[in-house]
Amino acid sequence: xxxxxxxTLLLFLLLLPLLLIGPSTALDRPGRWELLQRSIGVxxxxxQLMPNDRVIIFDRTDFGPSNLSLPSGQCRRDDNDTALKLxxxxxxxxxxxxxxxxxxxxxxxxxxxxxxxxxxxxxxxxTGGFNDGDRAVRFFRACAPERACDWxxxxxxxxxxxxxxxxxxxxxxxxxxxxxxxxxxYEFYPKSSGAEGTYRLPFLQETMSxxxxxxxxxxxxxxxxxxxxxxxxxxxxxxxxxxxxxxxxPRMPGEDPRNYPSSGSSVxxxxxxxxxxxxxxxxxxxxxxxxxxxxxxxxxxxxxLITCGRLRISDASPAWAxxxxxxxxxxxxxxxxxxxxxxxxxxxxxxxxxGWELARSPVMAPVMYRFDNGGSSGxxxxxxxxxxxxxxxxxxxxxLRDGRxxxxxxxxxxxxxxxxxxxxxxxxLEAFSPPYLDRSLCDERPTIVESPQEVGHxxxxxxxxxxxxxxxxxxxxxxxxxxVAPGFATHALAMNQRVVVLDVVGTASVxxxxxRKDLADGAAYDVEVVAPANGKVAPAGYxxxxxxxxxxxxxxxWVRITNS
Ligand SMILES: *[C@@H]1O[C@H](CO)[C@@H](O)[C@H](O)[C@H]1NC(C)=O
Ligand SMILES: *[C@@H]1O[C@H](CO)[C@@H](O)[C@H](O)[C@H]1NC(C)=O
Ligand SMILES: *[C@@H]1O[C@H](CO)[C@@H](O)[C@H](O)[C@H]1NC(C)=O
Numbered sequence: 020x021x022x023x024x025x026x027t028l029l030l031f032l033l034l035l036p037l038l039l040i041g042p043s044t045a046l047d048r049p050g051r052w053e054l055l056q057r058s059i060g061v062x063x064x065x066x067q068l069m070p071n072d073r074v075i076i077f078d079r080t081d082f083g084p085s086n087l088s089l090p091s092g093q094c095r096r097d098d099n100d101t102a103l104k105l106x107x108x109x110x111x112x113x114x115x116x117x118x119x120x121x122x123x124x125x126x127x128x129x130x131x132x133x134x135x136x137x138x139x140x141x142x143x144x145x146t147g148g149f150n151d152g153d154r155a156v157r158f159f160r161a162c163a164p165e166r167a168c169d170w171x172x173x174x175x176x177x178x179x180x181x182x183x184x185x186x187x188x189x190x191x192x193x194x195x196x197x198x199x200x201x202x203x204x205y206e207f208y209p210k211s212s213g214a215e216g217t218y219r220l221p222f223l224q225e226t227m228s229x230x231x232x233x234x235x236x237x238x239x240x241x242x243x244x245x246x247x248x249x250x251x252x253x254x255x256x257x258x259x260x261x262x263x264x265x266x267x268x269p270r271m272p273g274e275d276p277r278n279y280p281s282s283g284s285s286v287x288x289x290x291x292x293x294x295x296x297x298x299x300x301x302x303x304x305x306x307x308x309x310x311x312x313x314x315x316x317x318x319x320x321x322x323x324l325i326t327c328g329r330l331r332i333s334d335a336s337p338a339w340a341x342x343x344x345x346x347x348x349x350x351x352x353x354x355x356x357x358x359x360x361x362x363x364x365x366x367x368x369x370x371x372x373x374g375w376e377l378a379r380s381p382v383m384a385p386v387m388y389r390f391d392n393g394g395s396s397g398x399x400x401x402x403x404x405x406x407x408x409x410x411x412x413x414x415x416x417x418x419l420r421d422g423r424x425x426x427x428x429x430x431x432x433x434x435x436x437x438x439x440x441x442x443x444x445x446x447x448l449e450a451f452s453p454p455y456l457d458r459s460l461c462d463e464r465p466t467i468v469e470s471p472q473e474v475g476h477x478x479x480x481x482x483x484x485x486x487x488x489x490x491x492x493x494x495x496x497x498x499x500x501x502x503v504a505p506g507f508a509t510h511a512l513a514m515n516q517r518v519v520v521l522d523v524v525g526t527a528s529v530x531x532x533x534x535r536k537d538l539a540d541g542a543a544y545d546v547e548v549v550a551p552a553n554g555k556v557a558p559a560g561y562x563x564x565x566x567x568x569x570x571x572x573x574x575x576x577w578v579r580i581t582n583s
Contacts (some may be wrong), residue, residue: 039143050385050403051452058446061112061122062088062435064413065133068116068505069161070141070577072420075124076149076427077111078413079131081150083434084108086446087123090169095127099151101432111170114138114448116419124159125169128152134186134235135507136515139559141579143507146196146208156208167398177346178206178216183234183279184508186514190244190554195259198223198236205259207260216263226251228309232276235510237285237451239332240517242298244555247332249285249302251276256332261487271328272341272576273393281306282350282373283324284511288390289359289518293477294417296333301388303327303364304348306372320371320379323349327388345400348382349373352416356453357565359501359520360518362388363424364451366410367512373412373510376431381409381442406449411442415508416451418564420575423450424529455571463491465498465566468543473579474550477560479524481543481547483532484566484573489542495569498529500548502562502578514570519557521548550580 281304383405469483506513
């Protein structure tokens with residue numbers, strides 16, 4: 020038995036994390052990790068939160084056996100499968116957040132490195148993949164908990180093969196599918212007519228490097244209705260309806276690529292206001308130019324990029340503003356926070372690149388970036404306590420309605436590989452709780468008690484909420500309401516992720532609820548807000564709505580935003 024630590028030693032141990040990280044990035048806000056499932060049997064290469072609080076998870080059908088059997092004793096026979104001709108295991112699962120349980124789903128065609136979006140009905144429309152799945156469109160409709168819904172597949176619904184493409188849901192409810200390996204074009208789904216094919220996009224050819232550093236292009240719907248498309252280290256604004264490039268942005272400083280396999284991450288920053296006319300993009304991390312070749316040919320793992328770039332894409336002549344993260348990171352996942360003020364960067368590595376076994380030095384600690392902290396480089400970041408599970412290539416993270424971040428995946432190997440490798444295939448799911456979920460803040464965290472299930476673009480509506488400590492509303496100063504579109508996460512990119520901070524009606528932002536009794540758990544208030552003005556600000560579909568006290572978000576509620 021070792022002697023009990025002395026008080027000085029204890030103090031030293033308590034301060035050790037601070038000493039290691041340095042005072043500028045103190046662990047002032049620890050956050051909390053929990054292991055939800057040691058194994059769900061499938062590695063979470065792709066994840067989408069559905070409007071019924073279930074998460075659709077899948078990897079690829081040619082990974083060999085997974086650790087989960089297909090439902091009801093089925094097997095998949097595929098003579099063209101590159102791994103197993105007869106596979107009785109599942110490569111997709113549904114994780115139910117409230118009950119922390121999962122079940123296998125049936126995917127038959129190959130979904131490897133594919134893309135997806137939710138349509139206005141909340142149906143997952145998932146596109147492409149590899150081999151027999153590269154032109155497939157697959158659907159998953161969220162169904163009532165007691166019903167066991169499953170995938171539907173149309174093997175040949177796309178006009179071109181889409182492997183490493185990016186999807187964006189559009190104001191008219193269609194998805195645009197941009198690029199993919201050796202595809203210098205885009206297409207729409209559903210098609211406007213049976214004959215509709217692809218539209219040329221030479222930009223994707225111009226930005227291709229030897230290691231194809233322009234895959235999974237970063238695509239964001241701008242508030243003017245055009246598409247912001249970033250590939251390698253360049254970006255354009257595309258009017259997809261006339262197939263015209265309406266603007267070319269300055270090259271991102273540093274000349275390093277940011278897209279797969281360089282795998283930085285990108286978000287459209289929260290839009291300020293229901294009729295937001297300004298938009299800004301934040302791109303963080305990635306691998307240095309040449310990192311892929313160095314890792315592949317020489318087993319040298321270059322330090323990842325430490326910079327982020329911010330670009331106001333709605334400005335007439337925007338310029339990149341560069342800043343530094345506390346640590347270099349490639350394959351980080353950026354998850355927009357429900358308070359509309361922050362983005363979490365989690366997962367990934369500090370050396371190497373995306374690709375099979377090409378990264379080293381996992382970065383275990385997530386960092387938070389605050390959009391509005393004025394001033395000097397780095398001051399916008401805080402660092403949290405780390406998980407003890409490396410999340411390397413093929414890991415993912417998505418925001419849950421309860422405010423936690425679901426983290427899964429990591430499989431840098433060509434099959435499931437658990438033994439004798441640096442970073443074994445990860446089948447676990449963890450949740451990260453950002454500091455706003457700290458128990459000490461319970462009395463100040465609001466609870467939504469009334470909100471519409473459906474609201475049309477531009478309509479006023481009111482949100483009723485309670486808060487135990489009513490004085491915190493005054494202390495924290497502002498009450499805001501946000502809507503958050505759940506993103507489709509894969510390869511360090513959450514497609515369609517979008518946050519709008521709604522306009523509050525009137526000068527007094529909150530009112531005591533009239534003619535209604537306060538609820539047992541606190542005083543009740545109403546705030547009146549305006550839904551996003553149109554589909555350019557927020558395409559019709561399902562959003563999580565949060566009431567935010569200062570910067571503390573409530574648990575979310577689902578709201579369907581419609582065109583009428
Ligand atoms: C998955 O299955 C393999 C082979 O049966 C086994 O060795 C491994 O421990 C399992 N892993 C998990 C996390 O269940
Ligand atoms: C295998 O691939 C060939 C050639 O593409 C195709 O004709 C055949 O239908 C495929 N078989 C299966 C079982 O998918
Ligand atoms: C929205 O507001 C935040 C916080 O004030 C600010 O940092 C950001 O630049 C604004 N976004 C745009 C596009 O103006």
